[in-house]
Amino acid sequence: MALNWVEIDLAALRHNFAQVQHCVGSRTAILAVVKSDAYGHGMIPVARELAKAGAHFFGVSKCWEALKLRSAGIRQPIVVLAGMEAEDAPTVIAYDLRPAVYRLDHCRLLDEAAQHAGKVARIHLKLDTGMGRLGVPVRDLEPFLDQMASLKHVHVEGVFSHLATADEADKTFSKEQMARFRGALQRLHDRSITFEYAHIANSGAVLDIPEAHGQLVRAGIMLYGSPPSEDIQSPVHLRPVMALKTKILQVKWVPSGHSIGYGRTFVCSRPTRIATIAVGYDDGYPRALSNRGEALVHGVRVPIVGRVSMNLITLDVTHVPGAAPDDEVVLLGTQGTERISAEEIAQKAHTISYEIYCAIGKNPQRLFLNSSGHLA
Numbered sequence: 001m002a003l004n005w006v007e008i009d010l011a012a013l014r015h016n017f018a019q020v021q022h023c024v025g026s027r028t029a030i031l032a033v034v035k036s037d038a039y040g041h042g043m044i045p046v047a048r049e050l051a052k053a054g055a056h057f058f059g060v061s062k063c064w065e066a067l068k069l070r071s072a073g074i075r076q077p078i079v080v081l082a083g084m085e086a087e088d089a090p091t092v093i094a095y096d097l098r099p100a101v102y103r104l105d106h107c108r109l110l111d112e113a114a115q116h117a118g119k120v121a122r123i124h125l126k127l128d129t130g131m132g133r134l135g136v137p138v139r140d141l142e143p144f145l146d147q148m149a150s151l152k153h154v155h156v157e158g159v160f161s162h163l164a165t166a167d168e169a170d171k172t173f174s175k176e177q178m179a180r181f182r183g184a185l186q187r188l189h190d191r192s193i194t195f196e197y198a199h200i201a202n203s204g205a206v207l208d209i210p211e212a213h214g215q216l217v218r219a220g221i222m223l224y225g226s227p228p229s230e231d232i233q234s235p236v237h238l239r240p241v242m243a244l245k246t247k248i249l250q251v252k253w254v255p256s257g258h259s260i261g262y263g264r265t266f267v268c269s270r271p272t273r274i275a276t277i278a279v280g281y282d283d284g285y286p287r288a289l290s291n292r293g294e295a296l297v298h299g300v301r302v303p304i305v306g307r308v309s310m311n312l313i314t315l316d317v318t319h320v321p322g323a324a325p326d327d328e329v330v331l332l333g334t335q336g337t338e339r340i341s342a343e344e345i346a347q348k349a350h351t352i353s354y355e356i357y358c359a360i361g362k363n364p365q366r367l368f369l370n371s372s373g374h375l376a
């Protein structure tokens, strides 16, 4: 067994998938966003579990991620959300990927590659309705469609856009984006361009903007058990999927006046029992939680004292007399009745749960647990 490891609760993942379906109803398809190694949770095992649970589509950022899914036997349609590179066109066709398309040169390359293979390229046309990142600006839609009209081997399977503020309480801007999106869809209809899926909803919209659901939603963070922000009160109960655990390496008494760790940022004001544990910022635990974070030992919250270093953290376990070397410590997750959430860590580190999951999920020791808590 490793000195620290990440546990992935596949039963919780399935539960969260069912909650997405509950929120959107049975007539709306779900695209499970598994990019960035499923937000650190492990793309292949996560995608396999979600495929079993009934995910209709998968979403990745880059073509190579989609190829990994295909090699792992995932047959569902895969949308490549950041789009393709020029050299990816033959691969896109060969593996039946759905790139987000927002560039005419990519459209032309796909058309050529599809014609060459005797197939049709299925694309998801990305529109910029206000995020200002990727996408054809809605005001430039007509000239883009004019140019696309001659490409006979390209089929628009989906049209989509991304909401910038779906995770905020104030929905004014989301509604503006949705109005622009609807206007653009109408212009496609007016040109008799047919498509199967219009999609704009991320987790924030799944949870909080029912009118954004449409035929397909793209759910990411809620699958992993977190609401997209603290401004969103989830109408469904989500279960956290990831836990970060480690062991106590050493326990010792340190006299009053002694300092702990780099920079001597913590000085004991009383005789203190210090437990040193085998996690550090190399494991994705934020250094910003030096003297701020907490861990669970014997089901009790204990403070991190001193700096979080690369591979070690020091805890004050004075009030947990039973704490001993080799005892399990939880930095993210549940022990007994106590729980430390990614939101809690993120808030203290001035970031978002997404970043915490991605960083901690890089841990090479990942254990996938089934519904009985055993290794999957």
Ligand SMILES: Cc1ncc(COP(=O)(O)O)c(C=O)c1O
Pocket: 033, 081, 162, 201, 202, 203, 204, 218, 219, 220, 221, 222, 228
């Ligand atoms: C285009 C797109 N759609 C959907 C999502 C999923 O968002 P969330 O994790 O907030 O559900 C993302 C995530 O970044 C995205 O980039």
